[in-house]
Amino acid sequence: MSVLETRNLGISFGGLQALQDVHFSINEGEIIGLIGPNGAGKTTVFNLLTDVYIPTDGVIELDGENIVGQKTYQITQNGIARTFQNIRLFKDISVIDNVKIAMNSQMKYSVLSGIFRFPAYRREEKEVSKRAHELLQVFHLDENAHDLARNLPYGQQRKLEIARALATNPKVLLLDEPAAGMNPTETMELMETIRLIRDKFQVAVLLIEHDMNFVMGICEHIVVLDYGKIIAEGNAEEIRNNPKVIAAYLGGE
Amino acid sequence: MSKSKKISYAITLVFVVLLYAVVALLISQGTINRYYGGIITMICINVILTVSLNLASGFLGQLVLGHAGFMSVGAYTAALFTIHSGLPVLVSFPIALLLAGLVAALFSVIIGIPALRLRGDYLAIITMGFGEIIRVLILALPFTGGARGLIGIPAVAPRKSGINANVLLFSYVFFLAVLTVYIIYSFIKSRHGRAVIAIREDEIAAEASGINTTYYKLLAFILAAFFAGIAGGLYAHHVGVLNPAKFDFNYSIEILVMVVLGGMGSITGSVISATVLTILPEALRQFSDYRMLVYSIILIIVMLFKPSGLLGQRELSIKKLVQRIFDTEKNTGKVKKEEG
């Protein structure tokens, strides 16, 4: 069953049509790759899905409900979480607080309860602390739980960003170039981690990536964008042999 | 709760109670005269102002250049209430303080809703404008006493009641300062505080993590204004005469300087710097001509060599101190055993 679907999605900046007729759907627990040459509009798709930009045309349906017009934080609360191309962590606070912040909307206690430490505060804080540690364990970050996020090495910062996105309990996880800047071993590890979280958290994954081995190795379905339009769709084998895709990447006719 | 945490809470509590008892006793005996009593009162008021501004500027990361404006709203609200309510001052003053906070908070909502939607320095500029507008309006309005000042603000305890007004005023400012520190500290440690800090760190990432950034910005801003209003109410009844010139841009800046010097995002830093910077100008009084010159040079030098303020984002923590003492005890214990 499809959890996220876009129809006729498009946006233009001034006169420039950056995306046109983008039409794809993601099923529950599916891993989909969004690829295309630089400037094809991949990150723009993410920005439309999360209300960073407002689409000029089309609909985005999450569980059958149109989310165009919802605010970014509402979209996150409703089930789409993302990471960023250039990591955006809360750098000057601890690793575990990065994760707890993303769990904020699942907590209920009031401002007064927080200030005067009512039982609701103690109960929920305990619960969230437990969940946050569990989540960090999945990413082998638990030992660094109380370090500042800025002191983590690059690869772990990428992982923490994914952990933070997962902490919002998403139905769909959007990963913007998760393997960028990683060495081959780290990339292999990351593929394992992504499969693991898909199984463990039952989340659909839509990812943008330039590393073709990574994309071909992990994605069950691949969507190719070029000049703001979808030029091909299919599994790894089909995409690899699609002449349009080859042309787009190699600049042929 | 861990043992060291419990011990540190106990130490803090004992320290606060002792400090209060000693100072209150000295004031009641007249050992601390009016002049020094006044400085102590101003320290407490400045602590409230600094800690609350730190919430908006240090933790939320929004520059506010009109904190004195909220203070003045509170000051005039409280003073007008105790003057005109007809209630005995022992009753009307606490109500007036609450009103002072609420009215200041109301103003912060009016300013905050439009200004906080935008990213960047808008809040700084708009609060600056607000502070100036309020000052000018106070000068022009018929019921505020204008430039001559608002007079006839009653002391916090009437003379015939037998209560020492100096001690009572000190009790008010002291416990409200403690309460402000406590409330803002535990707010910061709650989920709401984490959300506020997340906005300072990265607004876009916070929004993408499900944080309603407009709501939390407004919440922190309102809390900050509420306490500034209370500080104003206390100030009004401390000085007895309100002059709008006191609440100008320079006073807003003075509070901001206290926040930054103590450390943006450090509550203990704010308490220390509010205390030191209230005493410093008084201590430098004998050099009156050079006083502000020295002050400005210190300010520039501290910023150049310690741009994050004295404590940065760290807190002075009794808990850590306790842990350290316990650790050394353990260690010395070990050493002794080995020796034996």
Added chain:
Amino acid sequence: MDFLSQIINGLGIGSIYALVALGYSMVYGIVQLINFAHGDIIMVGAYVTYVVLVVAGAPLWVAILASILFCTFAGVLIERVAYRRLLNMNAPRISLLITAIGVSIFLENLSQLLFTSSGKSMPNLFPNQLLGLGEVQISSISLINISTSVILMVLLQILVNKTKIGKAMRATSEDADAAKLMGINTNTTIAFTFGIGSALAAVGAVLYCSAYPMITPYMGGMLGLKAFVAAVLGGIGSIPGAMLGGYLIGIAESLTKAAGGSQITDAVVFGILIIILLFKPAGLLGKNVQEKV
């Protein structure tokens, strides 16, 4: 035609705000610093003019030139001593703001020490006559102010858009790190910007003295604040914006005073600012920049 006279009167005062606003705007555009010491540069300019003209008895043009040179030097010096270290270590902007405030307090108290806090009165700098154009009465001072500000703005536009250093300024304000990689000496460029801004403030100071011949150590405070408002109103970082903002503030003040509201002029000025920002956050001529995600 009293209304028209008030407008022109407002433009005359507005020209002073505009010249000072240019300094705020350029500095903010290049280093995102609200340079609170900028207002006090006007005061420095005014006192230099006073010393050279009245104390030393030199001719007016010498005094003006001395004022411009001294302020330029002071602006560059302040940038070097109080800001550069912080700029180069990428310190939080608020730390810069506090040093700027420190510099402002320093300048005000230094001049109070040197010249006492009571004001000094200036002689008439320019001939002050009322020129009648039909029914409209215009003071010669307004005309001098307006023409000076327009000429300087045109020169500044040429400097920023047509010269090499102007290009460096624009590049640095767009992206200082990238500019550095392209071989631009951003330190020099920033210092130059402070210098130019201060020189304009010095001219503003001279014009101010001719309109209000009383100078005090604290004259820069409110004047600077309003000039900053003008810069924000017009769109910070934009030269024509700063001019437009300055003129509008001047006109608003002049009309409020004429309508009998001299007590609340400052409130009107800040009120206009808030209203404009609510509808046009980037200011009248500013560009809206969205953060790239």
